[in-house]
Amino acid sequence: MRYSSITDRLADLGSEKWALHIRARQMQATGTDIIQLTIGEPDMPPDPALLAEAQRAMNAGRYRYSNGRGEPSVVNALTARYAKRRPDVTAENVLCFPGTQTALFAVMLGLVEAGDGVLVGDPLYATYDGVIQSTGAHRxxxxxxxxxxxxxxxADLEKAVTPKCRVLLLNTPHNPTGAVLTAQEIADIGAVCRKHDLWIVCDEVYEELIFGGTFASPFDNLDLAERTIVVSSISKSHAAPGFRSGWAIGPADFASRLLPVSETMLFGVQPFIADMTAYALTHEIGTAAAMRTSYKARAERIVQGLSNVPGIVPLPPEAGMFILIDVAGTGLTGEAFAWMLLEDEHVAVMPGSSFGVEAASFVRVSLTVPDAVIDEACGRITRLAIRLLAPKERRA
Incomplete structure (x- = not known):
């Protein structure tokens, strides 16, 4: 039987990047005690008020067909939120989606096609390749x-641009590194994008998890307004990844053109989830602040616990729920170290190679577990690093 070319383009871009995570879950299911530090799933529940609002909306009959652009409750909330950042924002700039991932997929489908190039930083979030290649474009x-x-x-962006490039997919705060771009860096990047007439798609899902300093975005720069599209969600900020509630905010013409694409895919999101999202966006919810405090402290705990371990260099993040650890000094790649750590010490971390070439010597460690588990994981990482280096020292 015949299949469309998208199945070939995405053949190696689905669960294969998460092979270690899947293996860890299998080991755990058979009774092995695994410390899971692979994925960015908040360890806090959503605020009870959000669950109550979702239940209230369902009981009120908010489970019927939805508006293709998004329910008025959440469209209005998003308009008010982003108008604080840029006063020209109206409901015509807003599109709602089930999560950031779906928003990214639809946005890319609306901006690029076969033969086009999408610029993206390496390291990069593991699903970016898929949303790019699904369109026929290339990274x-x-x-x-x-x-x-x-x-x-x-300067690195300028060197990378080719005549085929149409979009810069930017991610700040960044996954997996936790880097947060400054306003000046964004202005400099934006100048390159204006010069080459590039769209900027900015994934800002970690906006509320910055450990210090000020959040900056190309969306807030009026000189970049005509070419910038923001995607985000409540998955990280409100510890609600399973509710799948996200959005894209961009130029009105972009939103108008993408709306039929969105309607063909989805025709709206669940009204009761939209109402919960509107509540989240219009009320003071302390979830993000609590996570910021917790994740920052846990990152510092890992840095303190591993800084003097031979062959190991933890890199403090500026935001988010992960920390990168450079393991090149052990003599192994991040991939080999991660698999050995799982099999020998029963700690599951993500190989850096899942996030690109530039992260090949790293592993990514989730901060979404209690302090005692962090400490135990650091002890096991230390044990493996010492064991790996001991034979070399004896030979010396």
Whole structure:
């Protein structure tokens, strides 16, 4: 039987990048005690008020067909939220989706096609390749270097641009590195995008999980308004990933053109989830603040616990729910170290190679577990690193 080309383009871009995570879950299911530090699933529940609002909406009959653009409750809430950042925002700039991932997929479908190039920093979130290649476009890599704190450099972007490039997929705060771009860095990047007439799609899902300093976005720069689209959700900010509630905010013409694409895919999101999202966006909810405090402290705990371990270099993040650890000093790649850590020490972390070439010597560690588990994981990582280096020291 015949299949469309998208099945070939995405054949190696689904669960294969999460092979170690899947293996860890299998081991856990058979009784092995695994410390799971692979995925960014908040360890806090949603605020009880959000669950109560979702239940209230369901009981009120808010489970029927939805508006294709988004329910008025959440469209109005998003308009008010983003109008605080840029006063020209209206409901015509808003589209609602079931989560950031769906928003990214639809946005890319509306901006690029076969033969086009999408610029993206490397390291990159593991699903970006899929949303790019699903359209027939190809990834054009911009290296994000540790010596720059994994912050994208305008000069590196300029070098990477080709005549085929149509979009820069930007991620700040960044997954997996936790880097947060400054306003000046964004202005410099934006100048390159204006020069080459590039769209900027900015994934800002970790906006509320910055450990210090000020959040900056190309969306807030009026000089970039005509070319910037923000995607985000309540998955991280409100510890509600399973509710699948996200959005895209961009130029009115973009939203108008993408609306039929969205309606063909989805025709709206669940009204009761929209009402819960509107509540989340219009009320003071302390979830993000609590997570910021917790994740920052846990990152510092890992840095303190591993800084003096031979062969191991933890890199403090500026935001988010992960920390990268450079394991090159052990003599192994991040992939080999992660698998050995799982099989020998029963700690599951993500190999850096799942996030690109520039992260090949790293592993990504989730901060979404209690302090005692963090401490135990650091002890097991230390044990493996010492064991790996001991034979070399004896030979010396």
């Amino acid at each position: 054009v890599t911009v290296p994000l270097k540790p010596e720059h704190g994994f912050h994208m450099q305008a």
